[in-house]
Amino acid sequence: xxxxxxxxxxxxxxxxxxxxxxxxxxxxxxxxxxxxxxxxxxxxxxxxxxxxxxxxxxxxxxxxxxxxxxxxxxxxxxxxxxxxx
Numbered sequence: 885x886x887x888x889x890x891x892x893x894x895x896x897x898x899x900x901x902x903x904x905x906x907x908x909x910x911x912x913x914x915x916x917x918x919x920x921x922x923x924x925x926x927x928x929x930x931x932x933x934x935x936x937x938x939x940x941x942x943x944x945x946x947x948x949x950x951x952x953x954x955x956x957x958x959x960x961x962x963x964x965x966x967x968x969x
Contacts, residue, residue, distance in 0.1 A: 890934040897927035918960030925953040 901923035908916035929949040933939055939946055 887934050890930055894927045894930035894934070897923050897930060901927060915960045915964045918956045918963070922953045922956035922960070925949060925956065929953065 901920045904916045904920035904923060907913070908920060929946060932949070933941070933946055936943070936945075941947070
């Protein structure tokens with residue numbers, strides 16, 4: 885049951901990434917591209933969590949991917965809010 889739920893969550897992250905990617909293609913605003921990449925990385929993170937035997941939420945690879953993903957979101961927010969020249 886755990887694997888099924890992990891796959892469903894991964895699919896959800898993937899679909900949200902596609903949603904943001906559509907907005908990026910329409911507007912060419914990098915904010916949406918960073919968010920799409922972040923959600924796709926989260927999807928990959930969940931897939932890796934389901935595939936790697938014995939990996940938990942605190943495994944360095946899993947945790948590192950999540951940190952990079954959240955870093956993409958912070959980068960998107962920072963770029964969107966920095967002053968224009």
